[in-house]
Amino acid sequence: MQDTDHFVPRVPGIDYGVLDTLLGYAVRRAQIRLYEDFVASLAPWGITPPRFSAMVIVSRNPGLKLTQLAKVMGIARSGAVILVDALEDLGYMQRQAVPEDRRAFSLALTQKGQSDLLEIIRAVQAHDERMARMFSAEQQTQLREQLTQLAGGIPTAQVPTADSPGGLAPK
């Protein structure tokens, strides 16, 4: 046996005790599986889930500043610095000076970042659809709603509301 195969959610003969009754452990097992498939699918680009999130968020919210990115991603500013550094090293992201505030940088994808992101999104969608395929459309909707509720978020607010026009919200 190699030291690292992939995760086996239930090893035969093992008693998982209370773990099998916990919603949290069920979510964790699913997340491990999704993470493994994500990383394997995105290996050609050196993209991990946090890097993917950062690229998408920056591409959709041009001019975002580092502190805002950290807030959106739920990480410390120091973590955002490391993340942006890594994406800069990959040639995907750049810091741009902000005339009005000489302390700050606004983030943007490079040309390479923009074009590669198109391929990367396709790869991520293929991966995600491969995982979601095991459910009916109805089941998928249901599952997504429950997960969103669990996350404490607004239920899949795909539809833009009257008071979220689209620029960055004033804090």
Add this chain to the structure above:
Amino acid sequence: MQDTDHFVPRVPGIDYGVLDTLLGYAVRRAQIRLYEDFVASLAPWGITPPRFSAMVIVSRNPGLKLTQLAKVMGIARSGAVILVDALEDLGYMQRQAVPEDRRAFSLALTQKGQSDLLEIIRAVQAHDERMARMFSAEQQTQLREQLTQLAGGIPTAQVPTADSPGGLAPK
């Protein structure tokens, strides 16, 4: 603003683009929320999710060896060494010599580990139920089944089958 509050799944005014359509991102958001609440709930014992899993698995499968624990948890043996070291430092786990194989150790909880685990399990269950409470019993069953399917596992085999007799106490 402090540097680290808790994760906000959807920051107003931010366009999440494709992220809002991905099942994987929905699972990740839910997992972050569950993880945060788990760690906060278990802070008094210094217990993290992996440590909790290890304690439960060892307690339910006495005599388990380190390599087996690594396999069950889906981590490398070197990671299991570190995990067991940490639990030993907390006074919760011990390595016991195996007479038949002088290379190996079998793992066991200490007395303190056993008694504290009872409290820890209560705290984890309280946390988990607080999270699950937002769903009806039927929804919970449904959600758990879908998550298990996503993880690629046997659908919530709570019911003991003919060929898994085990000293596996039904809780």
Add this chain to the structure above:
DNA sequence: TATTGTTATACTCTATAACTATA
């Protein structure tokens, strides 16, 4: 004073590879 980005430092969790002592 407060904020922005940064650096320094540390901890957790993970990995690979090589080592040791047994088998």
Add this chain to the structure above:
DNA sequence: TATAGTTATAGAGTATAACAATA
């Protein structure tokens, strides 16, 4: 040879705290 546990080392990803420049 192969296996069990360990050590060494590395790399994400996270955190806190302090700092310089700027607001």
